[in-house]
Amino acid sequence: MNTPPVSNGPAEQREDGHAHGEHAHEHAHEHDEHAAHPHAKGHTHSNTHGHSHNHSHGGHHHHHAPVAGHGRAFAIAVVLNVAIVLIQGVYGVIAHSTALLADAGHNLSDVLGLLLAWGATWLTTRRPSAHYTFGYGSTSILASLVNAGLLLFACGVIVTEAIGRLMNPAPVAGLTVFVVATVGMLVNGFSAWLFMRGQKEDLNIRGAFLHMAGDALISAAVAVSGLVILGTNWTWLDPVMSLIVVAVIVYGTWGLLRDSVRLALDAVPPGVDLQRIREYLAGQPGVTDVHDLHVWALSTTGNALSAHLVIPAGHPGDAAVDAIVFTLREEFAMQHATLQVDLGTTHHHCSLEHPHSH
Template identity: 50%
Template sequence: MAHNHSHDHQHGPADGNYGRAFALGIALNLAFVAIEAAGGLWANSSALLSDAGHNLSDVLSLALAWGATRLARQPASERYTYGLKSATIQAALLNAALLYAALGIILWDAIDHLLHPTPVDGRIVMLLAGIGILINGFTAWLFRSGQQGDVNVRGAYLHMLTDALVSAGVVVGGGLVLWTGWLRLDALISFGILGLIAYSSWGLLRETVQLSLQAVPPGIDIAAVRQFLLARPGVTQVHDLHVWPLSTRDTALTAHLVRPGGADNAFLQALQAALQAEFSISHCTVQVEDTVPVAGGHGGCEE
């Protein structure tokens, strides 16, 4: 029985050249958090404090995502044979968890303001939220081009875009408070902000949990991969097929292919290129067998 193994590694910059975007986004948002929190206390605005708390969680998210992408650039070692690529998945999962923890804290504060309404300075609310639209919109723009290929970058993009929209809502709310004088409106706006953030972030949380459990990455149909392998010249059977994420950017595949007569380098190289082009699978290990395995006799390492 022949055993041919194919390995393909294609590693671009793990951070997608977004190091400067992360640094600038962190600096701008950290400065704005301090200004917005101070303004929220001065204006006695629950909506501003809610937005400041969420922006602070975004600063932490950006820092974690940036740190993880830098770790992912470390080369493989004898102990970490895939390198530290999975740090990007763990950071994305932690970011999602921290986001929902922050929402809980902000919700508690909003409930207190609803039960015990106090005067709100709508002018300060509108001014600071307007600045937030500019800062968050600009930061989202920094990540717009890379948000389709990396859940970390997409997380940063969605956080910043959501913040820009939320800040716009706060501006409107501040104007309504000035116009109507309804003190509880500020707290009600906070509930709307929290609901929007929770809804928009749910997909990110679900995806990061799936990635952390080594599920097939979103966008890859395992049945389509199996049919694709079966369609390769001479392949009669596929078994022990596994597809899982190495990081938020890299996907791995292992499979056993039954191909009478075995396989040569041309077949394996063509298979590597086809998997990368069709499914963006950057690391594949394929074992080619010239006979159908005995039932129950596969699933582990063979010699």
């Protein structure tokens, strides 16, 4: 038989002073709502996976992206980029500049990407529901994935236009290109600065930062090409510069796309050392084996973990388990951890686990 497993957070306070009997039922993980309901009753439940999983739920602690400040950053960046798109689009046509039009198209994809990232950041703060028991944090993963897709689509459009202009050169107003691109560089540089604070911790914010920082560099390159065209009348430089712009965008987007796809496929999040976690759990007093260890991302800022701890002596007590969960959260960035304690009297490894993963 298995002793009741435990999930993250301190043990819940029980109204009636004793444990409730085991019963099977569906339930929602109400993250962050335990604090609002200090008298929520602890409970266990049984699942059917060939053996019994009994979960006793404690308070859940999740750390979402620091939205305060980012909401304002998104609003400012969206307004500024809409203005830049209009200016670059109009003057790109007037100056016959594909590089300027390419930058305008890229900025347009940035506006859409910023709106997606903004919406996803807001959704991560919404409380879980009966249907979305982990909340809406995974929308930030989807937003970063769509952002990468938008950037690559914009690149395809730019390449098509640039090749057309190389085959059919047109006069380019170098001074207009220089002035408009310089304005774009300043605006995008300021927008990138707005997202610098959170881009190392949040893949979604990182997507917004890469959009803005890339645009600032691209606009600077287009401005330089405008000056060169003004002095040399090398009109071919404009479409060539737009192709260089594409190369820069693709290079900067590849990492975002790779990480987004991995998180969407429930891969171990970047920066998480699964072997260290396994060694930590295996080193706890009384633990003779660790199996069914799974780690995945709940959002671009929050991770989850589930594992079976084989403890032949039986459940070590809530305090011991709470200490393990605390360490998983503080040292290994596991905002949600669910642990099941097994006696090791039966063989019930998860069918998803690789036979040589432990």
